[in-house]
Amino acid sequence: MNNNNSHVETPDNDMLPEYDFTGGVRGKHHQEYRQGHTVTIHQADGTTVVQHLTIPEGAIMLDPDVREFFPNAEAVNHALRTLIHLIPQKKVS
Numbered sequence: 001m002n003n004n005n006s007h008v009e010t011p012d013n014d015m016l017p018e019y020d021f022t023g024g025v026r027g028k029h030h031q032e033y034r035q036g037h038t039v040t041i042h043q044a045d046g047t048t049v050v051q052h053l054t055i056p057e058g059a060i061m062l063d064p065d066v067r068e069f070f071p072n073a074e075a076v077n078h079a080l081r082t083l084i085h086l087i088p089q090k091k092v093s
Contacts, residue, residue, distance in 0.1 A: 030061075034055060035054075036052060036055070037052070038051070038052050038053075039051045039053060060076075
C-alpha cells in the first residue's frame with residue numbers, strides 16, 4: 001500500500017469530518033483583514049515570499065445578510081443609484 005502523496009479528493013464545499021470549529025468565532029479577524037494582511041508563501045525550493053495585501057481604495061465589504069440580496073457590483077450599484085434620487089439635494093446659493 002502506497003501512502004506517499006495520498007490525498008482525499010473532496011468537493012470545495014464539503015468539510016472533512018476531522019475539522020472542528022467548536023469554540024470558533026465567525027468574523028473574529030474581519031476588522032484586521034480590512035486593514036490589510038500579510039501572506040507568507042513557503043516555496044518548494046525553500047525560498048519564502050511575503051506579500052502584504054490590502055483592500056483596494058473604494059472597495060466595500062458587504063455583510064453576509066446583505067450579499068444575499070446584492071450578489072454582485074451591478075446589483076449594488078443599481079440599488080444605490082435608485083436611492084440617490086430619494087436623497088434631498090442641497091440648494092446652491
